[in-house]
Amino acid sequence: xxxxxxxxxxxxxxxxxxxxxxxxxxxxxxxxxxxxxxxxxxxxxxxxxxxxxxxxxxxxxxxxxxxxxxxxxxxxxxxxxxxxxxxxxxxxxxxxxxxxxxxxxxxxxxxxxxxxxxxxxxxxxxxxxxxxxxxxxxxxxxxxxxxxxxxxxxxxxxxxxxxxxxxxxxxxxxxxxxxxxxxxxxxxxxxxxxxxxxxxxxxxxxxxxxxxxxxxxxxxxxxxxxxxxxxxxxxxxx
Amino acid sequence: xxxxxxxxxxxxxxxxxxxxxxxxxxxxxxxxxxxxxxxxxxxxxxxxxxxxxxxxxxxxxxxxxxxxxxxxxxxxxxxxxxxxxxxxxxxxxxxxxxxxxxxxxxxxxxxxxxxxxxxxxxxxxxxxxxxxxxxxxxxxxxxxxxxxxxxxxxxxxxxxxxxxxxxxxxxxxxxxxxxxxxxxxxxxxxxxxxxxxxxxxxxxxxxxxxxxxxxxxxxxxxxxxxxxxxxxxxxxxxxxxxxxxxxxxxxxxxxxxxxxxxxxxxxxxxxxxxxxxxxxxxxxxxxxxxxxxxxxxxxxxxxxxxxxxxxxxxxxxxxxxxxxxxxxxxxxxxxxxxxxxxxxxxxxxxxxxxxxxxxxxxxxxxxxxxxxxxxxxxxxxxxxxxxxxxxxxxxxxxxxxxxxxxxxxxxxxxxxxxxxxxxxxxxxxxxxxxxxxxxxxxxxxxxxxxxxxxxxxxxxxxxxxxxxxxxxxxxxxxxxxxxxxxxxxxxxxxxxxxxxxxxxxxxxxxxxxxxxxxxxxxxxxxxxxxxxxxxxxxxxxxxxxxxxxxxxxxxxxxxxxxxxxxxxxxxxxxxxxxxxxxxxxxxxxxxxxxxxxxxxxxxxxxxxxxxxxxxxxxxxxxxxxxxxxxxxxxxxx
Numbered sequence: 001x002x003x004x005x006x007x008x009x010x011x012x013x014x015x016x017x018x019x020x021x022x023x024x025x026x027x028x029x030x031x032x033x034x035x036x037x038x039x040x041x042x043x044x045x046x047x048x049x050x051x052x053x054x055x056x057x058x059x060x061x062x063x064x065x066x067x068x069x070x071x072x073x074x075x076x077x078x079x080x081x082x083x084x085x086x087x088x089x090x091x092x093x094x095x096x097x098x099x100x101x102x103x104x105x106x107x108x109x110x111x112x113x114x115x116x117x118x119x120x121x122x123x124x125x126x127x128x129x130x131x132x133x134x135x136x137x138x139x140x141x142x143x144x145x146x147x148x149x150x151x152x153x154x155x156x157x158x159x160x161x162x163x164x165x166x167x168x169x170x171x172x173x174x175x176x177x178x179x180x181x182x183x184x185x186x187x188x189x190x191x192x193x194x195x196x197x198x199x200x201x202x203x204x205x206x207x208x209x210x211x212x213x214x215x216x217x218x219x220x221x222x223x224x225x226x227x228x229x230x231x232x233x234x235x236x237x238x
Numbered sequence: 239x240x241x242x243x244x245x246x247x248x249x250x251x252x253x254x255x256x257x258x259x260x261x262x263x264x265x266x267x268x269x270x271x272x273x274x275x276x277x278x279x280x281x282x283x284x285x286x287x288x289x290x291x292x293x294x295x296x297x298x299x300x301x302x303x304x305x306x307x308x309x310x311x312x313x314x315x316x317x318x319x320x321x322x323x324x325x326x327x328x329x330x331x332x333x334x335x336x337x338x339x340x341x342x343x344x345x346x347x348x349x350x351x352x353x354x355x356x357x358x359x360x361x362x363x364x365x366x367x368x369x370x371x372x373x374x375x376x377x378x379x380x381x382x383x384x385x386x387x388x389x390x391x392x393x394x395x396x397x398x399x400x401x402x403x404x405x406x407x408x409x410x411x412x413x414x415x416x417x418x419x420x421x422x423x424x425x426x427x428x429x430x431x432x433x434x435x436x437x438x439x440x441x442x443x444x445x446x447x448x449x450x451x452x453x454x455x456x457x458x459x460x461x462x463x464x465x466x467x468x469x470x471x472x473x474x475x476x477x478x479x480x481x482x483x484x485x486x487x488x489x490x491x492x493x494x495x496x497x498x499x500x501x502x503x504x505x506x507x508x509x510x511x512x513x514x515x516x517x518x519x520x521x522x523x524x525x526x527x528x529x530x531x532x533x534x535x536x537x538x539x540x541x542x543x544x545x546x547x548x549x550x551x552x553x554x555x556x557x558x559x560x561x562x563x564x565x566x567x568x569x570x571x572x573x574x575x576x577x578x579x580x581x582x583x584x585x586x587x588x589x590x591x592x593x594x595x596x597x598x599x600x601x602x603x604x605x606x607x608x609x610x611x612x613x614x615x616x617x618x619x620x621x622x623x624x625x626x627x628x629x630x631x632x633x634x635x636x637x638x639x640x641x642x643x644x645x646x647x648x649x650x651x652x653x654x655x656x657x658x659x660x661x662x663x664x665x666x667x668x669x670x671x672x673x674x675x676x677x678x679x680x681x682x683x684x685x686x687x688x689x690x691x692x693x694x695x696x697x698x699x700x701x702x703x704x705x706x707x708x709x710x711x712x713x714x715x716x717x718x719x720x721x722x723x724x725x726x727x728x729x730x731x732x733x734x735x736x737x738x739x740x741x742x743x744x745x746x747x748x749x750x751x752x753x754x755x756x757x758x759x760x761x762x763x764x765x766x767x768x769x770x771x772x773x774x775x776x777x778x779x780x781x782x783x784x785x786x787x788x789x790x791x792x793x794x795x796x797x798x799x800x801x802x803x804x805x806x807x808x809x810x811x812x813x814x815x816x817x818x819x820x821x822x823x824x825x826x827x828x829x830x831x832x833x834x835x836x837x838x839x840x841x842x843x844x845x846x847x848x849x850x851x852x853x854x855x856x857x858x859x860x861x862x863x864x865x866x867x868x869x870x871x872x873x874x875x
Contacts, residue, residue, distance in 0.1 A: 126378025
């Protein structure tokens with residue numbers, strides 16, 4: 001743990017701008033700046049994220065750290081910044097971690113197998129608004145990893161279930177529905193994420209406020225698939 | 239340099255079909271023998287990589303972020319256009335084509351735009367099939383909304399996160415090809431140079447951002463989907479990492495740069511709040527559907543907005559443009575915001591802002607109605623400014639958002655270097671001098687899903703490509719050159735940070751090559767940019783080493799390229815003695831302050847050729863012919 005004193009904080013700064021200013025000062029003193037991941041700074045790319053006083057993305061609900069502003073802190077506050085800590089997310093440097101496990105989970109089945117050019121007209125298949133809205137709620141996940149970092153088990157359940165729910169709620173997702181859940185859950189285990197024990201820390205810190213209900217949906221599909229799978233899907237279970 | 243646009247002849251509605259038939263095909267069994275390098279994983283890069291992988295090519299895809307899902311397409315909010323005419327409101331392919339050519343102020347190629355409008359239909363179908371959760375009506379059918387610059391409702395959307403959902407669709411398609419063995423991903427990898435052998439693009443040199451290792455990847459074709467150069471201005475709505483390094487270095491290897499001065503200023507962004515500001519945040523243009531833009535009639539009126547009575551407010555867009563009102567195209571809305579602020583009627587602490595007021599819409603639709611349409615945008619506004627837009631009007635101001643200019647490409651999306659393609663925002667092609675809202679997503683996906691996969695096959699089938707040895711002298715020279723640049727940057731150890739130089743460059747460009755440009759201002763910029771660049775190379779302080787994760791070093795390389803690029807942009811703006819779209823030269827305006835084009839002299843694409851280190855770039859012209867939409871003074875009144 002390194003301690004920095006910061007005297008140039010303005011309440012309108014975002015948290016990352018506060019770090020930018022600190023880094024500028026460090027460079028001026030010929031000290032190496034703090035490395036942290038960030039890109040869009042609009043709360044949508046999912047690149048940023050670290051623990052602030054033990055809370056992923058800091059104290060404000062539904063907010064990524066790039067959208068967190070210093071007006072939510074008091075003058076004189078002492079803040080502890082730590083990288084995401086999870087076995088499946090090795091630390092690269094300072095606040096930067098390796099989240100490539102998330103990409104491998106998506107690669108294992110988080111898609112609908114439709115090659116370019118083979119789609120029917122968009123309005124061929126009506127989707128009840130309610131289902132489309134629920135699918136969108138789940139699809140809003142930005143893949144930042146806060147859910148994993150906050151879980152005492154280091155589980156990736158919220159992330160994985162969000163994708164599974166998004167696709168399972170849509171008619172287009174039905175043909176691969178049960179195979180998908182088996183494949184993706186198998187990959188999660190492979191990546192050494194922990195098991196979900198329904199603690200709910202993930203939901204509390206999720207910047208996109210993805211609901212625990214997605215995990216219930218995943219578990220239901222997983223159970224059904226495990227009991228009834230044949231062929232390909234059964235092979236994945238071996 | 240000879241510019242061959244390769245536009246097919248015949249009636250415009252048949253050109254693309256005929257061209258598809260006339261292009262050579264690569265036999266399915268032979269596709270696996272070709273290696274394609276795709277740089278960038280946004281809508282264009284990801285959709286191209288996925289589609290090429292599905293066809294059977296071997297693809298390597300590179301991105302500087304830790305995952306392809308984070309490319310900046312993800313931040314697009316409003317929507318994607320398609321001429322589906324599901325609303326039965328008179329839309330058609332021809333109308334989308336017409337609107338886009340007119341919206342681009344007659345500086346785009348008709349044939350490209352027509353093809354884009356045709357393909358828009360397939361894009362929506364493809365995305366729906368991928369599971370993109372577009373907004374729906376209670377019937378279960380797709381919903382649409384209207385968008386700036388159009389009088390029909392043709393924009394498809396997924397709440398305020400359309401770009402995110404479309405990108406995740408393309409990203410999922412891309413990642414499906416990874417275990418299939420057709421696409422290899424290289425995240426946290428940055429392209430630093432292009433390998434050109436015997437006049438053809440044959441590879442790229444990259445830096446691994448974690449280990450600092452410089453590596454060369456060889457292939458049969460290179461595709462750049464690396465986005466725009468808006469971050470030359472430092473403050474823009476682009477992601478912090480967005481940069482012009484890939485296209486700039488390709489330019490230095492021989493790719494002509496098209497219309498670099500065509501930059502888009504987005505009218506609805508959250509105003510700058512202080513010196514520490516690191517980027518600007520866009521508020522979707524869709525807000526202009528229901529929000530009304532106004533400023534006080536009196537200059538210097540500092541009363542809070544709710545204490546300014548109706549008759550003392552100037553709803554200037556509704557007043558000046560009664561038929562389009564608040565939905566005028568972006569360039570017009572931005573310029574008018576600047577004009578009222580220049581008159582001293584701007585609002586907020588800095589005086590650089592106008593109100594976007596939802597009070598009437600809330601009366602009409604209720605808070606819940608507004609929340610359903612714009613909930614996440616209102617939340618975002620409140621998070622950033624600490625003000626509640628349900629209670630007080632938003633304050634907005636224009637900011638750099640998109641760049642219409644980019645690498646010059648022919649109808650096949652190939653640059654002037656055979657084998658080098660540019661797609662999405664990285665090319666100059668379809669938007670002319672101004673892009674209409676909800677058209678960037680459309681273009682990125684059209685290029686990646688439906689155009690490049692055909693045209694690249696035509697190139698590969700026709701080109702006779704010999705194998706390149708990994709230790710070819712061109713490869714070794716490029717690698718050594720990059721290693722030396724890294725050493726040079728790390729050895730300067732001057733007094734100023736990379737960011738301080740970048741901020742100063744951005745300020746210069748915003749002042750002299752931003753919303754309004756003048757001959758004197760541009761000449762001033764052309765003198766000061768090289769001076770500042772000189773100082774950068776003697777006085778920048780980059781700490782740390784080259785063989786590790788070093789974000790300051792990454793940034794230093796990008797800023798060095800912005801310095802070189804900035805000169806070209808100013809030169810282009812200076813040479814274009816007219817106003818068109820986003821390029822507004824104060825000397826050239828109509829009596830009521832609208833952009834005044836000069837079709838007799840400037841109806842061409844300026845394709846700049848690199849002249850060599852320290853030498854003037856060379857101007858090449860591709861003249862534009864309008865057979866269908868005849869150039870007229872754009873009027874949104």
